[in-house]
Amino acid sequence: MQSETGAVDIEELIAKLDLRAKVRLLTGADTWSLPAMPEIGLDRLVMSDGPIGVRGEQWTAADPSIALPSPTALAATWDLALVRRAGRLLAQEARRKGVHVLLAPTLNLHRSPLGGRHFECFSEDPYLTGEIGAAYVEGVQEGGVATTPKHFVANDFETERFTVSVKVSDKTLREVYLAPFERVVRAGAWGVMAAYNAVNGITMTEHRALQRDLLKGEWGFDGFVVSDWTAARSTEATAEGGLDVAMPGPSGPWGGKLEAAVREGRVPEEIVDDQVRRVLRLARRVGALKPPGAGTAGDAVDVSGTSPHDAALSGASPQEATLSAADAAGASLSPGAGTAGGVADVPGAGRTAIDGVALAREVAARSFTLLRNEGGLLPLEGIRSVALIGSAAGEARIMGGGSARVFPDRIVSPLDGLRAREGVEVRHARGTDPRIRLAPPAGPARVLFLDPEGEVLAEHPLAAAEVRRLGRLPADVDGERLAAVEIRLSHTPVAGGEHEFSVTGAGAYTLTVDGATVLDEVLVPDGGDPGAAFLSPPERRVAVALTEGVPVELSLRHRTGTVGGMVFVAFALGHAAPSPGDDALIAEAVRAAADADVAVVVASTTPEVESEGFDRTGLALPGRQDELIAKVSGANPRTIVVVNAGSPVEMPWLERVPAVLLTWFPGQEAGDALADVLFGDVEPGGRLPTTWPAAQADVPVLEVTPVEGEVAYDEGVFIGYRAWERAGREPAFWFGHGLGYTTWSYGTITATARTVSVAVTNTGRRPGREVVQFYLSPVERDPGRPARWLAGFDVVDAEPGQTVITTVTLPERAFQVWTGEGWRTVCGDYTVEAGRSVADRPLGAVVSV
Structure with missing residues (x-):
């Protein structure tokens, strides 16, 4: 079954399989994997959520992962080489965890800032999204791990996402929403x-015109199409519509139903053969399909006790030592090898070790976007004291909520990062707490798996009082006997008085404090989203009087079991100590600010604002943070606001503070990266990948709520800065905006219809990095086309006084529009403009097409 080149012959394998075996390959064997078929040399194919890390098959802090900054942060770097490096790190993490397929990146667009997963998408611009997405895909797949760009297509909001239909024209689809997917398909x-939603009335998992005819036909896509989890809800329509794999399993709309449909002639067997061909091609690419006699993944040596740094030095990780690049036939994956941030790589394949912690810190700093810096307040120099203010300063908000969530084995908060700075006194004041849900109490906990009699089946440590299990139980737990999961921990109050405890989760719970039951209730999630129990579960609180310094034993028991051998558990115990109230906390913050050389306020959104499963209701910072910032800036004119959010927020205090730094969701190394940038060790490298409004009322495209089950994209191609320019409105900050710690001048520009070159000079006193952006604008304006659109960009570095010439190629598609007959080049004169943002374009040259 080997070709002359040594590769496994997929056609021979397909011929060996009967219909039942073929169909079995097309549905998950469980929540995260496709079944193994040892008789043809096929290992399990394991999938895992991204996009900022690789969770693996366990959604638990017991299996930690590197947590990179959010996708909006990645896009804010505008740095394709850096994004590729991030992709290679994710591939390294995937191999460490035995994962073959990373369920990322997200290529949906920032159509509205109210989109709940805005933070998980790259940009409002289809060209920037496509270029960043392609670099991400290339980086991951260079490591022999597959990607699944998602959610195909028009899944740009969360409300009614399972049933909503997006009404959108072919022109808008082609020029805007499909464009990033076309780019990553070209990238390989x-x-x-496939997304949950419908497009023009047809559910995406059944959309033959978009999946079979366009994606696989016109674009020549030779990979596999996997459903979003539970998105496949029919048998014949999904098979004929171009879907290849229905997840999760083993239940679903295919299996015996699809087999019967083929036998009865309702689905041609050629369709099943093509689906199997694509699955086997995937397996061959990621090293899970082996020639006869090559062994299986079980032959790999397990180095699960090896530290990442030791593994990097020794090259001991088996998955690194055996995996070649694309089409890595014969490779082995050994789940569990190493720990989070494992850096061993494949010396024989020419790849070097990647330090995950260092890269996470570098990406964060490069993504930080300096929006405002009046009087050159940043970088900080000669500072002896800092008032660090905000709840997110002490408890970092490093990622958005939902399936993108991972558990890193370390989180550096802003407080940690700044206190590590020698010679600077840092005083922290909470100021106000905008969180709606209570956080777990400090300290380690335990999780117990119990049988119906309350006997312990297994016990495992927890980093915090939270349990998340989706799909699989620990190996030492008998799922047939499981009746309850319980969190236990000891808590010593630092203050006496009335404490609040909370239960967050769906299902039946009993909370006890020192053996006394304080809550016994069944919690039911709101809304119709099937993922709500995981993504946005309900919370119940109870008040308990505690004595300072007297420890209490806490127990939270969740009555549960398994369904078909799989477990779905997600719950947490929260705690809040007695508080003097926001008025007193704000007053304390104001006093701290007045006594310090500089005040740094970390303002953040919360998990209830930005997450999968729901959209935002507004753009204001939650709680009383706007009031806090206003009062702190009144007490100290040297106030820096750090905006810790994945998507735009209103900033009514903007003109009152000299410096605003946007850190997005900065990943696990948040605090160290923040210290690097504030004190000038690293220049903030970010530029906005989306336009930031001054007020929600100004946003030209806002609505994400379906009307009678439909959202109409009536704005057509005019989203983002294109819509702002057409509406004649002024945002707070335009697409592409971002400041550094030096100054630049733009000298000369030369352009043809294919290339454009610009000379830029660093006119400041520090080395710097500039993102040179190129926009294309038709000289003869057409109301059906935007005033201008991004057509190229480049990141350049220069020493003080140095001039750098950058040249980019203008894509042919930049001059084209979609018509009923296909793509058409619009001939005529265009102005190619170069500058620092869509609103700051000092150079231009006219080209003719």
């Missing part, structure tokens, strides 16, 4: 994930 993506 090995997978695509």
